[in-house]
Amino acid sequence: MMWSKKHILDMESLSVEEITAILDTADGLKEISQRTIKKVPTLRGKTVVLFFHEPSTRTRVSFDIAAKRLSADAISISASSSSLVKGETLVDTARNLEAMKPDVIVIRHSSAGTPFLLSQKVSTPIINAGDGMHAHPSQALLDMMTVREVKGRLNGLRLAIVGDISHSRVARSNIIGFSKMGAEVRLAAPPTMMPTGIESFGVTVTYDFDEAIDGADVIMMLRIQKERQRNFLFPTEREYSRRYGLTLERLKKAQPDVTIMHPGPLNRGVEISPDAADSVGSAILDQVTNGVALRMALLYLVAGGMRNADDH
Amino acid sequence: MRMIIKGGHVVDPGRIDAVADILIENGRIADIKFPGKENSASNSPSSIDSCADLEKQVDRVINAKGLYVVPGLIDMHVHLRDPGQEYKETIETGIQAAAAGGFTAVCCMPNTRPVNDNRQTTEYIINTAKRLQSVKVYPVAAISRDSKGLELSEFGELFDAGAVAVSDDGLPVSDAQLMRRALEYAKGVGILVISHCEEPSLSHGVMNEGLTATRLGLAGIPNAAESVMVMRDIALSELTASPVHVAHVSTRESVRAIREAKGRGVLVTAETAPHYFTLTDEAVGFYNTNAKMNPPLRSVEDREAIIEGLADGTIDVIATDHAPHSVLEKDLEFDAAANGIIGLETALPLGLRLMEERGLSFELLIRKMSKNPAKILGISNDITVGAAVDFTLIDPARIHTYRVEDGFSKSRNSPFDGWEFKGAAICTVIDGRVVFES
Numbered sequence: 001m002m003w004s005k006k007h008i009l010d011m012e013s014l015s016v017e018e019i020t021a022i023l024d025t026a027d028g029l030k031e032i033s034q035r036t037i038k039k040v041p042t043l044r045g046k047t048v049v050l051f052f053h054e055p056s057t058r059t060r061v062s063f064d065i066a067a068k069r070l071s072a073d074a075i076s077i078s079a080s081s082s083s084l085v086k087g088e089t090l091v092d093t094a095r096n097l098e099a100m101k102p103d104v105i106v107i108r109h110s111s112a113g114t115p116f117l118l119s120q121k122v123s124t125p126i127i128n129a130g131d132g133m134h135a136h137p138s139q140a141l142l143d144m145m146t147v148r149e150v151k152g153r154l155n156g157l158r159l160a161i162v163g164d165i166s167h168s169r170v171a172r173s174n175i176i177g178f179s180k181m182g183a184e185v186r187l188a189a190p191p192t193m194m195p196t197g198i199e200s201f202g203v204t205v206t207y208d209f210d211e212a213i214d215g216a217d218v219i220m221m222l223r224i225q226k227e228r229q230r231n232f233l234f235p236t237e238r239e240y241s242r243r244y245g246l247t248l249e250r251l252k253k254a255q256p257d258v259t260i261m262h263p264g265p266l267n268r269g270v271e272i273s274p275d276a277a278d279s280v281g282s283a284i285l286d287q288v289t290n291g292v293a294l295r296m297a298l299l300y301l302v303a304g305g306m307r308n309a310d311d312h
Numbered sequence: 313m314r315m316i317i318k319g320g321h322v323v324d325p326g327r328i329d330a331v332a333d334i335l336i337e338n339g340r341i342a343d344i345k346f347p348g349k350e351n352s353a354s355n356s357p358s359s360i361d362s363c364a365d366l367e368k369q370v371d372r373v374i375n376a377k378g379l380y381v382v383p384g385l386i387d388m389h390v391h392l393r394d395p396g397q398e399y400k401e402t403i404e405t406g407i408q409a410a411a412a413g414g415f416t417a418v419c420c421m422p423n424t425r426p427v428n429d430n431r432q433t434t435e436y437i438i439n440t441a442k443r444l445q446s447v448k449v450y451p452v453a454a455i456s457r458d459s460k461g462l463e464l465s466e467f468g469e470l471f472d473a474g475a476v477a478v479s480d481d482g483l484p485v486s487d488a489q490l491m492r493r494a495l496e497y498a499k500g501v502g503i504l505v506i507s508h509c510e511e512p513s514l515s516h517g518v519m520n521e522g523l524t525a526t527r528l529g530l531a532g533i534p535n536a537a538e539s540v541m542v543m544r545d546i547a548l549s550e551l552t553a554s555p556v557h558v559a560h561v562s563t564r565e566s567v568r569a570i571r572e573a574k575g576r577g578v579l580v581t582a583e584t585a586p587h588y589f590t591l592t593d594e595a596v597g598f599y600n601t602n603a604k605m606n607p608p609l610r611s612v613e614d615r616e617a618i619i620e621g622l623a624d625g626t627i628d629v630i631a632t633d634h635a636p637h638s639v640l641e642k643d644l645e646f647d648a649a650a651n652g653i654i655g656l657e658t659a660l661p662l663g664l665r666l667m668e669e670r671g672l673s674f675e676l677l678i679r680k681m682s683k684n685p686a687k688i689l690g691i692s693n694d695i696t697v698g699a700a701v702d703f704t705l706i707d708p709a710r711i712h713t714y715r716v717e718d719g720f721s722k723s724r725n726s727p728f729d730g731w732e733f734k735g736a737a738i739c740t741v742i743d744g745r746v747v748f749e750s
Binding site: 089090091109110111112113114116117131132133134135169172195196197198200 | 521522523525526528529530531532598599640643644645646647648
């Protein structure tokens, strides 16, 4: 297909065909990272701004490496190093960045909807690298890429997502993405971590971990943010771990070839026991590896790599 | 200055519902004549014996044929931003917007800079408004000093300076003891307490808690954040036998609690705003900051309960919560954007729209927008000979499109831009003078 989507803002706005095209492209680009010289000239002369308004290591580095492997020039800006600390509004900062003619702006922001706001204000393609509790499309897409790689398909798979669904953009994007691709999604969390109305996304909701992972092909564990304890979401890590932590013992409920995923960073011993995290079915590091390929695919598609390739 | 408002359909709920000519002299009603009836309402020699003769003697004849003539609309809840945030609104632009919306009086909330917790600020507001000789401005002063919720402001001094009520609007009085004392003390002064009902520990969100918030990944504010405080204030009103007026009711639970309390004779009154009976949280769409306000837009069930509350008398008043903000506060990330929308120029059209859609009477609307606020504030606005009454003339048939850029308010933060309406205020008469007409 010819790529026509300008921005990557969330999973809702991507069609099944577009998701498939992204995953196929990422599969094709993955090989570049296995070469001795891990660089192709595809995006040579293109500029990618990595505008990270919220702390991030994994996602920022992943986008940075992805850009560099495609020969794009990547520039990182963080909240503390930008004019935002001098009182400039986000929209002004983005307009200033745009005036320097970048080809893509990748944005991470703590406020939901910020990438959408920027897409209304600037004409540069925007890739959402995570906005508040709203969306994290590149994470969901790399998760889908990883599952498709291991299982050969997404359609008909049983996916269990366990943890703080309420505060998780990863969960929201995966719920929408996997459902769209025909997977059956089950959620498990204490009621304090289950957002209002989530059933209407077409998922099954339970407070019982074992019920959620019963027969699951894929289990996705979400990071427990310790600061949430202050908001009375759970009593203690000890109690949380006992009721919602993934252990080898619990894994027996799932399919024998279950794939275990986690968006990172891990709280070993809280939401996942060390032996479960390192077990045969764990795809946690594959997710990270695939993250680079997937982000290469996103940059390639929105920065017009396809059109470039046609030109040559 | 003499004026005749001629041939209009005069509606003074519970009192007059008939075509009449009203003669106004020096700001007071000199005579009311009902055409086709023998007697005018007054027996004084200056009564309207022959319209034709009289019309030659007055300064102005307003032909009100086909129009409603009602006691001037009163908005109990506006933010004029003056002093301190004049880039958003001034007393002058705010009352221009009010007059254009058919309001003849507004109550302005104390969250100015400085907070209106002192005589100087109250007097500044009153004097500025008086100088403009237009819409009457009744200041609402702060319940607590600097609206910090720590100590009472000087109700007596503020009342003497002209404040009609006290409220920490925008912020709740979270200390129940302070609220208890405010209600008790206010009773002695004779000043009304208006409560912004919000339990702060429950309201760490930016929109209504519900499916839309879940979809957008925005933190939600549950209905209970409002209703627990409404229930507390009802209990405190009951305890102190002091009246409390609940501002901007947005939830079905609050409506239910107020209805039940009124049934028991608790001295509680309540208002809602046009956006709560018109919109739901779906209006947030894709992070539309012009649909961000506090309390937030709620669910369909809440909107229906609000309408029911208006119809059955649980909710006494429609007030706008006119909250001007500039692009500096609104053209931002949703989380960072300020709460509130302007409403003075859309309130009446939205009210008329509701009445038409739900088969409610025009008279009911005038109760909510004029008579009940007057009663709660202790203002007399009966249309009767000898009274100094302001008037709003309403054309119920006028089709118009609201264009926010054509508005009188300094700010543009309205979710109703481009809405088409039937019915509008076309003339506003204050102290016997026309201050707005279109």
